[in-house]
Amino acid sequence: MEQRPSIGIFGAGKVGTALARLLVEAGYEVRIAGSPRQTALELLVGVVAPGAVVASADELVAASDVVIVAVPFGKAGTVPWSSFDGRIVVDAMNYWPPIDGQLPDVDADPRSTSEQHESRNPAMRLVKSLNHLGYHDMEDDALPAGDPLRRALAVVGDDPDARAVLAGIIDAIGFDAVDGGPLANGRVLEPGHPAFGRELSAAELAGMFAAARAAA
Template sequence: MTTLGLIGAGHIGSQLARAAVAHGYDVVVSNSRGPASLTELILELGERATAGTTADAAAADLVAVAIPLRDIENIPAGLLAGKVVMDTTNYYQQRDGQVAALDAEETTVSELVQAHFADAHVVKAFNHIYASAITDDAQSAGTAERRALIVAGEDAGAKKKVSEFIDAIGFDVLDIGGLAESWRIQVGTAAYGPRRDLEELEIDIAQAERPAAH
């Protein structure tokens, strides 16, 4: 069984951990405050979960980065070399400060993440779903109007691995292409936030219009 490593144990990270253990995955959870701060969450998650350092989480089979964009550079670039990395990050100016290339719509959040973790296989995922919905909206495969989530990335094998995880925890998957296309589901777009089944999500992605530089 695949082990999921979580770098970040906030709203998204902790919910991914809950979803993963509920579907038979082992998880290694880390945050910036150290393993001792995760005792309550680990007790809740049960025997499939352990608390560790960022390096411990990075050693897992599949890694989710669930920290603010401003903190990405605090993770050593080489730590995730060769790993499939689910990038859940979004850009919020009020939290992350202004990033000129993003304000100018010259790049995307996940392209910046990929540039930092140059030797990792970054896949955009879980950035457009509210944390509570990761467990609340999950449904079995084949369920009519099952909620769909996107993946974007450059490596087909990495996207397949992430897609299998997303399907296993309760969602259909829409591959929207490379990381450069992930602007189609960034903050402020139609598909960011609301529940969409696969057909609805395809429409939102196809009709998305890139915001003007700001």
């Protein structure tokens, strides 16, 4: 049997812990790191994501093949991006002005938010995914492979092998993976854009990427 990648999650909030539960249930080794301000983090994770292991940032990076960044967008600067060389890194964040405030540099940048994050460390293998469904839908909507009602999640990134690894993880936790191509296409998955928050089949989601390419 092929060995599954070990997974680290930065962010012990609702998104991070929901992902941890799904991943542990699917048989992955999961480590999770939270804010230094979070007290009794081991107790919290033991209750809401049993089976996940609380780790320091350094421990998480050293032991993880895939790193999921699920902190609030405005806290992205607290993530140790410089330590992610060679790692597959999943940007699961969303820019929410009502929460993050208006960020003029982000607003003025023509790139997708994931391309902006990629510039923090070009040596990481960044993909965008897991951001375009709500944390409350993650467990409710997960279904076995082949179920006709199975919801699709997209993966975009400039590294095809990294996209393929994440696609396997998405399938294992109960969703159909759609290859959305390069990282620039991540805009389709952002708030205010076509795929965000919608329950879509693989065919419907693939069609949105095709439409975006045609309009470009």
